[in-house]
Amino acid sequence: MRLSRRHPRYASLRVRAALARASRAGLVVPEGLIAHGRGEMFDYLLGERTTPGARRAERWAAQWLRAARHPVVSINGNVAALAAPEIVRLAAARPGLAVEVNLFHRTPKRVRAVVAALRHAGLAEVRGKRPTARIPGLPSDRALVDREGIYRADVCVVPLEDGDRTEALRALGKRVISSDLNPLSRTSQRADLPIVDEVTRALDRLAESVTRDRTPLGSGDFHPVDRGALLAAALGTIGRNLTRRAEAARGRSRGRPARSARRPARGTPGRSRRTP
Numbered sequence: 001m002r003l004s005r006r007h008p009r010y011a012s013l014r015v016r017a018a019l020a021r022a023s024r025a026g027l028v029v030p031e032g033l034i035a036h037g038r039g040e041m042f043d044y045l046l047g048e049r050t051t052p053g054a055r056r057a058e059r060w061a062a063q064w065l066r067a068a069r070h071p072v073v074s075i076n077g078n079v080a081a082l083a084a085p086e087i088v089r090l091a092a093a094r095p096g097l098a099v100e101v102n103l104f105h106r107t108p109k110r111v112r113a114v115v116a117a118l119r120h121a122g123l124a125e126v127r128g129k130r131p132t133a134r135i136p137g138l139p140s141d142r143a144l145v146d147r148e149g150i151y152r153a154d155v156c157v158v159p160l161e162d163g164d165r166t167e168a169l170r171a172l173g174k175r176v177i178s179s180d181l182n183p184l185s186r187t188s189q190r191a192d193l194p195i196v197d198e199v200t201r202a203l204d205r206l207a208e209s210v211t212r213d214r215t216p217l218g219s220g221d222f223h224p225v226d227r228g229a230l231l232a233a234a235l236g237t238i239g240r241n242l243t244r245r246a247e248a249a250r251g252r253s254r255g256r257p258a259r260s261a262r263r264p265a266r267g268t269p270g271r272s273r274r275t276p
């Protein structure tokens with residue numbers, strides 16, 4: 001199907017079409033399409049742009065990535081399909097950043113597909129192809145990690161993550177930076193530094209901020225972060241956007257009679273417009 005650039009939702013339709021193609025190719029699982037729908041809904045409520053709170057989170061995350069001794073970014077099917085170029089840009093901005101494939105629905109074929117998508121975008125090295133360690137206390141295949149990658153990391157960036165692994169990573173003493181559009185998800189609620197922003201926008205700004213930040217690489221000196229304030233800012237934005245829309249809807253209906261009064265039920269005599 002050809003998408004018209006004039007369609008008011010062209011950008012969103014294009015992303016959906018790309019994800020549907022990635023799903024047919026086996027890179028994205030059908031569950032990933034559902035996850036995308038949920039993300040789109042929250043992006044809609046957030047105004048489909050990076051909020052000031054998210055920008056702050058992205059700056060702090062950049063500072064943490066520079067301060068880290070072993071920073072890692074974890075990649076699943078959706079992230080590989082949506083944001084491979086942004087991952088490459090981030091890896092270029094932060095020398096020493098490990099990029100590791102980590103899948104909830106893990107099969108050798110999907111691991112190869114994720115690695116191929118990242119390589120195609122220009123990434124030289126991808127970890128996690130042959131896991132060499134396990135995160136304790138996690139029943140899913142997300143526990144399978146690289147001993148020199150996620151297992152050793154002090155800072156993990158986990159876009160579109162699940163809450164269980166966020167908790168398990170924190171239990172291992174790692175600082176977890178999430179990128180999730182849903183401020184109510186367990187991942188956002190549990191991460192040390194939740195970025196409530198769309199993953200391509202978040203990674204893009206992260207790469208830019210890593211380049212600008214002056215923290216010495218590997219200093220281990222982490223800026224303190226108020227996770228509650230970041231989540232409250234995202235929820236506040238959603239609340240304000242909904243209130244504004246409700247007021248606009250109320251404004252449109254003001255002065256008009258209620259719908260039931262305008263359109264009489266079938267069979268009941270209505271008032272003629274010409275009746276004084």
Ligand code: PTJ
Pocket residue numbers: 028029031032033034035036037038039040042076077078082102103104105106160161162179180181182185197198199200
């Ligand atoms: O490739 P796999 O096998 O590792 O599976 C990946 C998925 C995404 C299917 C898996 O991690 C999953 O089921 O994730 P969840 O639990 O549905 O969580 C995904 C979260 O990401 C949800 O809270 C969504 O709101 C959010 N999300 C979806 N799309 C985006 C997003 N956040 C940021 N940017 C997006 N584009």
